[in-house]
Amino acid sequence: MHLDHTKLASQLLQPVVAAGAAIMRHRRTGFAVESKADRSPVTAADREAEDIILDALERCEPGVPVIAEEAVSRGTCPSVGSSFFLVDPLDGTREFVAGGTDFTVNIALVIDRTPLFGIVYAPAHAQLFLTLAADKAGELRFSPDADPAILTRAEASPIGTRVSDPERLIAVTSRSHRTPEDDRFEADPRIASCRTVGSSLKFCLVARGDADIYPRLAPTMEWDIAAGHAVLAAAGGAVTTPEGERIRYGKAEAGFRNGYFVAWGAAEPIPART
Secondary structure: OOOOHHHHHHHHHHHHHHHHHHHHHHHHHOOOOEEOOOOOEEOHHHHHHHHHHHHHHHHHOOOOOEEEHHHHHOOOOOOOOOEEEEEEEEEOHHHHHOOOOOOEEEEEEEEOOEEEEEEEEEOOOOEEEEEEEOOEEEEEEOOOOOOHHHHHHOOOEEEOOOOOOOOOEEEEEEOOOOOHHHHHHHOOOOEEEEEEEOOOHHHHHHHOOOOOEEEEOOOEEHHHHHHHHHHHHHOOOEEEOOOOOEOOOOOHHHOOEEOOEEEEOOOOOOOOOO
């Protein structure tokens, strides 16, 4: 599949914002919270946002497989080839249910097991992050109720990772999925400060140069991280295992589950102390 970042972004910008608008409408009017088989929460907002995105992907890229969180939870999981989309229509459902603001709409395109295109939209913050090219990422700011005509004229501001001081790192960690490993990581004297943030926004903060490192020392699913991974990589960062190995996607045999990872503002992982 040939990837044209500009064309794909223009096709998906309005559907992503529409999905965000649907989520915010449910936030205003109220929603019931259900539990999926894995005991994670799901709401009508998750499902409506996913329907909007799936319809858009079918229109703009028919025939490209889509692995979408809520469809997979219902048993719908197409076979993937060298190219496929990963969709998390509402990343940070726990944050959303709790009344927080750090939740996002995520779409990623994976080619040859690497996420090369990504959009992350945080409707409550009116922030959208996306890949503009293989080595360029950008940020747009508009609310979920923005006029569609404005979206077609929007120009992204470029973002990029910062040069880190390896002895004074700024970290971002998960707000809803804390583990003892996170506590041990934050005790490293090289971590000067740490901020807890929900959803894939953590990748975007590193991509924008607001933080240096995001460790995730707990399992995740591929659709949770692919869009943020793509944005960070385009901004000059990297996502690896804690041992520095590349994260690969399309792990159907593992149920699309990831192991531990670390997102870095640097293109190469900062060596561990020995």
